[in-house]
Amino acid sequence: MSRFKILSNRHSAAISRGPAATCVSVALFFWLALCSSQGLAFGADGHRIIVSIAEKHLSKKTAAELTQISGGTALTELALWPDQIRGQQKWSHTKSWHYINIKDHERFSGLRRSPKGDVLSALKESYKQLKDPKTESQQRREALAFFLHLTGDIHQPLHVGRYSDLGGNRVSIKWLGSNKRRNLHWVWDTGLIKDEQLGVDQYSALINKTTAQQRHNWQSDSFLDWAMESKVLRAQVYEFGQPEKKGPVTIDQQYINRTKPLLKKRLLMAGVRLAGCLNRLFDSTYFTPITTDKNVCETGGHLE
Numbered sequence: 603m604s605r606f607k608i609l610s611n612r613h614s615a616a617i618s619r620g621p622a623a624t625c626v627s628v629a630l631f632f633w634l635a636l637c638s639s640q641g642l643a644f645g646a647d648g649h650r651i652i653v654s655i656a657e658k659h660l661s662k663k664t665a666a667e668l669t670q671i672s673g674g675t676a677l678t679e680l681a682l683w684p685d686q687i688r689g690q691q692k693w694s695h696t697k698s699w700h701y702i703n704i705k706d707h708e709r710f711s712g713l714r715r716s717p718k719g720d721v722l723s724a725l726k727e728s729y730k731q732l733k734d735p736k737t738e739s740q741q742r743r744e745a746l747a748f749f750l751h752l753t754g755d756i757h758q759p760l761h762v763g764r765y766s767d768l769g770g771n772r773v774s775i776k777w778l779g780s781n782k783r784r785n786l787h788w789v790w791d792t793g794l795i796k797d798e799q800l801g802v803d804q805y806s807a808l809i810n811k812t813t814a815q816q817r818h819n820w821q822s823d824s825f826l827d828w829a830m831e832s833k834v835l836r837a838q839v840y841e842f843g844q845p846e847k848k849g850p851v852t853i854d855q856q857y858i859n860r861t862k863p864l865l866k867k868r869l870l871m872a873g874v875r876l877a878g879c880l881n882r883l884f885d886s887t888y889f890t891p892i893t894t895d896k897n898v899c900e901t902g903g904h905l906e
């Protein structure tokens with residue numbers, strides 16, 4: 603499909619040729635240097651938590667392969683890169699890769715997809731690039747950054763959003779007692795995690811509790827399954843427990859207490875599934891005992 607080519611063609615064109623290749627590498631280098639010295643907006647913590655959980659579920663062989671691909675950059679930082687560059691003109695074509703829009707009554711099978719790509723097509727493409735032994739190293743590193751990042755995004759219910767409010771971005775909210783206007787998307791990207799008042803390591807240790815059966819089940823699902831779950835779960839995101847009225851919706855403590863377990867479960871599932879796909883890619887023996895379909899990550903092509 604044409605949207606898959608957007609990633610592969612533009613990337614390889616931008617990366618593998620002379621000055622342009624140098625330019626991208628330099629940009630990535632400076633960005634990584636910057637983020638390791640300054641720290642980033644708090645919204646990055648959701649991605650860090652997911653990757654940090656995934657790291658606990660990687661085989662040694664997979665972890666070693668990933669260190670090689672990332673050039674030693676921490677995966678928790680590499681995962682943030684796609685959010686940092688999407689505002690740049692050179693990378694503006696990747697903006698639509700972070701989400702997919704679908705109405706409540708729509709099914710994925712008949713869905714008109716964005717010609718620029720969406721989170722499903724970009725996940726599939728970055729996975730394909732990681733799997734292809736011919737992918738050159740810079741492109742492989744970027745594909746890894748996107749794969750780490752987008753696995754997180756697709757598990758956030760509002761990244762499988764409604765067109766009408768742009769995944770909650772147009773739903774104005776009042777967060778607890780604060781007068782600062784936020785939006786519902788911010789609540790799920792950032793606010794609920796921030797409210798826990800834990801560092802990334804503490805947060806991931808707190809939620810990283812799974813049974814073998816859960817890991818098996820979650821790691822047997824496809825990208826499409828992940829998106830379909832988010833679509834179903836987003837109904838809970840809109841349960842404000844207040845009468846409809848004009849103006850901002852108040853997010854109160856009750857909402858926070860009720861929705862936090864859901865958010866934590868999505869972060870956990872994303873981390874466990876991320877590890878599952880990476881193990882499949884880089885340590886083919888790892889999964890033999892628990893699942894027969896080693897290609898499950900990418901075989902979600904049969905839509906609903």
Ligand SMILES: [Zn+2]
Binds near residue numbers: 684700751755
């Ligand atoms: Zn994103």
